[in-house]
Amino acid sequence: MKKILFIAFAAFFGTILSSFVNQDAAGDRLIGVWEPSNGRARVKVEKIGAKYYGKIVWLKEAVDPVTKQPKTDKNNPDPNLQNVPLKGYRMLKDFVYAGKDEWTEGTIYDPLNGSTYSCTIKMTDKNSLEIRGYIGVSALGRTDIWKRLEVKKK
Amino acid sequence: MKLLKLHKQAALAACFAFALTTSVKAQTDTATSPETTTEDEDFSMYDEVGFADKGAKRYCSPKIEGLSPAKLISIGFDFQGPYQLNLDTFNNNMNEGFPENGKTATTSGARFACNIPVISKTSLVWQMGANYWESGYNGMDKGPLAVGYVENPMLKSLYANGLRTMGINTTVFKPLNDKKFLLFQGSADMSGDYNWNLMPAKYMKYSAALIYGKRPSERKQWGVGLARTYRAGELNYIPIIFFNHTDAANKWGSEVLFPARAHVRRTINSRNMLFAGYELEGQSYRLYRDVDHRDKDLEIRRAEIRLRAVYEFSLKDFIWMSVQAGYRINYRYDVDRLTNGKEIYRAFGLLSDEPYVMTNTLTNPFYFNVSLNLVSP
Numbered sequence: 001m002k003k004i005l006f007i008a009f010a011a012f013f014g015t016i017l018s019s020f021v022n023q024d025a026a027g028d029r030l031i032g033v034w035e036p037s038n039g040r041a042r043v044k045v046e047k048i049g050a051k052y053y054g055k056i057v058w059l060k061e062a063v064d065p066v067t068k069q070p071k072t073d074k075n076n077p078d079p080n081l082q083n084v085p086l087k088g089y090r091m092l093k094d095f096v097y098a099g100k101d102e103w104t105e106g107t108i109y110d111p112l113n114g115s116t117y118s119c120t121i122k123m124t125d126k127n128s129l130e131i132r133g134y135i136g137v138s139a140l141g142r143t144d145i146w147k148r149l150e151v152k153k154k
Numbered sequence: 155m156k157l158l159k160l161h162k163q164a165a166l167a168a169c170f171a172f173a174l175t176t177s178v179k180a181q182t183d184t185a186t187s188p189e190t191t192t193e194d195e196d197f198s199m200y201d202e203v204g205f206a207d208k209g210a211k212r213y214c215s216p217k218i219e220g221l222s223p224a225k226l227i228s229i230g231f232d233f234q235g236p237y238q239l240n241l242d243t244f245n246n247n248m249n250e251g252f253p254e255n256g257k258t259a260t261t262s263g264a265r266f267a268c269n270i271p272v273i274s275k276t277s278l279v280w281q282m283g284a285n286y287w288e289s290g291y292n293g294m295d296k297g298p299l300a301v302g303y304v305e306n307p308m309l310k311s312l313y314a315n316g317l318r319t320m321g322i323n324t325t326v327f328k329p330l331n332d333k334k335f336l337l338f339q340g341s342a343d344m345s346g347d348y349n350w351n352l353m354p355a356k357y358m359k360y361s362a363a364l365i366y367g368k369r370p371s372e373r374k375q376w377g378v379g380l381a382r383t384y385r386a387g388e389l390n391y392i393p394i395i396f397f398n399h400t401d402a403a404n405k406w407g408s409e410v411l412f413p414a415r416a417h418v419r420r421t422i423n424s425r426n427m428l429f430a431g432y433e434l435e436g437q438s439y440r441l442y443r444d445v446d447h448r449d450k451d452l453e454i455r456r457a458e459i460r461l462r463a464v465y466e467f468s469l470k471d472f473i474w475m476s477v478q479a480g481y482r483i484n485y486r487y488d489v490d491r492l493t494n495g496k497e498i499y500r501a502f503g504l505l506s507d508e509p510y511v512m513t514n515t516l517t518n519p520f521y522f523n524v525s526l527n528l529v530s531p
Contacts, residue, residue, distance in 0.1 A: 037276035065402035127207040145276035
């Protein structure tokens with residue numbers, strides 16, 4: 001009897017653990033390097049803890065045409081952050097995998113105007129994301145399509 | 155005894171799971187705070203990349219850097235200072251009214267517009283919008299010139315009913331590749347002196363524009379096209395030029411859709427912008443309500459050029475305010491009779507020289523306009 005109880009217990013926790021592992025694996029499909037539709041930047045998505053973050057790793061125009069220095073986040077409303085380099089900047093933050101190919105609860109930052117928007121990410125196929133930034137309610141927003149990139153090893 | 159041991163193991167596992175969760179949360183919170191990563195990373199490895207999906211294509215974006223933000227919802231108020239109306243009589247058998255010269259009035263009204271993205275994909279952007287503008291005419295004369303003594307039927311109608319425009323519109327941006335695009339705009343407007351009782355849909359006015367354009371860089375886009383428009387008051391088919399650009403320093407730029415509007419932009423920062431330029435505003439307004447038992451075929455061909463300075467700024471986050479002031483120049487305020495709704499197309503006198511049934515002049519006042527706007531991501 002005790003043996004049966006132990007097996008049932010183990011099977012139950014095994015199933016739960018396995019579903020967490022599968023959930024993790026499904027969520028981790030977001031990890032990689034992506035390009036927004038405007039082609040101005042490339043964003044590397046990483047997992048930190050249980051959440052997903054995306055940082056800018058490449059800029060089409062990396063140098064400020066006026067200062068001739070690497071571009072910084074000069075449109076940030078916080079003056080303390082205006083000298084932070086854009087390369088390495090986390091523009092996607094705090095995404096959690098919600099199942100059904102969707103990542104939610106995150107934000108997206110637009111360095112062109114210094115605004116942060118609520119954001120959801122939907123993977124439409126393994127190489128395409130629908131990134132929807134919105135204000136308050138999802139209807140007041142804009143969707144952009146990002147494509148997965150393959151980094152050629154040097 | 156063994157069962158007790160099992161319970162102990164389960165409790166230990168639960169404690170471990172809790173500790174792990176707490177640790178992950180703490181790690182995440184730490185990760186949330188810094189805006190940028192500190193670890194050294196060789197960013198040059200991202201110079202050479204290719205799409206994972208070999209069939210993927212790049213398309214040009216509808217926007218360029220530095221443009222003023224698109225308005226999702228706009229609520230505003232427009233006021234034209236005192237000016238004089240010189241209204242003719244109707245010709246032919248409509249000349250029983252008296253002309254009205256030198257009447258002084260102001261014009262004011264609310265303006266509402268919204269523009270919501272329906273499809274926003276890399277390969278297609280489609281927006282739908284709606285707008286409502288009203289123009290109330292407020293007579294300022296006293297004594298025998300006062301509103302109550304007006305004889306001219308059109309002025310009576312303007313004072314009593316004002317003018318309104320209500321419509322829906324759509325915009326489709328179709329990129330052809332990473333440099334070329336097509337832009338289509340269409341609208342259906344109901345303009346006239348109607349009140350809560352709307353006019354029949356047959357009086358709707360349809361406008362459209364199609365532009366073929368190029369976006370050679372992140373800071374420039376231009377295009378040429380053709381428009382069917384009522385901006386000059388009456389129906390016209392005209393060529394149009396589209397040109398937006400921003401300089402390298404993101405301080406100066408231009409936003410042009412000629413001949414509808416053209417502005418020079420001075421960007422103070424990404425949340426404060428100044429503009430100087432003009433807009434041609436106009437519509438054909440049907441005098442539908444039964445003023446003095448007239449027919450319902452008369453339309454005011456109203457068009458005005460607004461020379462203006464505009465200051466747009468972010469009040470808080472996505473709430474922007476727009477304040478504009480300038481000089482309103484009357485371009486046309488004449489009246490046509492569209493028998494059975496049949497449109498007159500003069501093509502600036504090239505195709506028809508049919509006279510207006512009423513020719514009016516307005517003097518030119520200063521005006522201002524303020525609006526609160528929710529701007530798009």
